Amino acid sequence: MTWVKIAPKLAEDFHVIIPDLRGYGESDIPKSDPDNRAYSKREMALDIIGLMDALDLPRAHILGHDRGARVTYRLALDHPERVDRLGIIEIVPTGDFWASWDPDLAMKGYHWTFLAQPAPLPERMISTDGPGYMDWTLASWTFAGDLSPFTAEALASYRRQAADPARIAAMCDDYRAGATFDRALDEADRAAGLKITAPLHFVWAKGGFPARTGDPLGIWQNWAEDVTGTEVSGCGHFAMEEVPDAVLAAIRPHFID
Template structure:
């Protein structure tokens, strides 16, 4: 599918690579770790038939710049990335958009919903619960399953050096281990090659680790402040989770989101963590149902 590339400059000077395709109202698609915008390829034709799809590479991923982290771990905070989304919408001329986020992109999406509610129409969260809630849910089983949260958040350059010893092998192992089939068969070859390439670049590898350092240090604290102040997501929200993914290990993930958002619909698909690639037809059906029925805020 043909996508037009836009290079957009964030307010801190970071260059963001953004692809645009389709026709209709704006819909932003935010990817997660260790991926980039290409993770949406299996569901993109259905979405592009109804929406103008906006596919950023998050800062530090894909073709976007990978600025150096700061001591306070704010450069890759989800608040910072949500501001990148504001800059993207401004540059493309949109006052509001629907937003879908998966994995790290879902954390950017819900931060965008809380920090910039006037810019959001509807929200879809794929395969995460809020950062603070996920840390609070940890027990031995979840700590074992989600070990990368602690590993990648270790001080630089420990995880970077360990991954760089076999970056392609680490990416392949990580992707396969989070799927239901425990294989790479669901991934588009073009996308899989790009995931390996970005992890082999020292700057992008450092950025992906910095993303998780922000999750431990900065994002967790921002979430806690929101909880203390009683802030809630106001936009209509679909929480889409995988029966064999990470949120399923927290007990009742939909109930967690209902403490954070006033209007939550949830649906589950039969897949591992990478739902769009493992179960694209189920994901497309759930999205069509939500966007067909939920009123625009």
């Protein structure tokens, strides 16, 4: 649902495929494992590769936001031969985000530690009012501090998922993977000097999470060989819903070029 305001415009130039990540939306909910690999971005990237194979797509432009952006850059690192151009919206790599924490970022991004706690603690706490928790979280990450950027259909979908114990567990398992498997993988790749080879355009919000790391564009320049970037204003974390025209203006030329 997060792409609803820009997907039709992108579809004027491209075949647009928008899959739900495992555990989210209408996707399957695989069982987790002790190593947190099942919800790692490496496994989710393999889901996207499987989808590309099923559609007979040897290569594609890949664009991602938030959790999907973590899958996007992991796919580009693990499967560079399948990526033409890369778009990343509103994240820095997982390992770098953890390393950037200070008191302000810890307060804003508290969900990274909360959702990653061992099961079933966060699941039980969220399940007392899952839709309420989702509304509060979504609103707190917008520039306006309310739910006005979201369509009624998007909010209904988010609330429905937040009322489903299995989806709540999958969401927590995603963050558990981020705190363990994904972070360790990033640190190993950085130590090995592995870099993304596909041209990468990074879009971040002046009032979003990456901006709090100090130099988000510089972080990506350490991870990829060819990096450009656009900072957008007047929005928080949900740039595509809050300032869709600005996001389109930043991303579309990168993929058209």
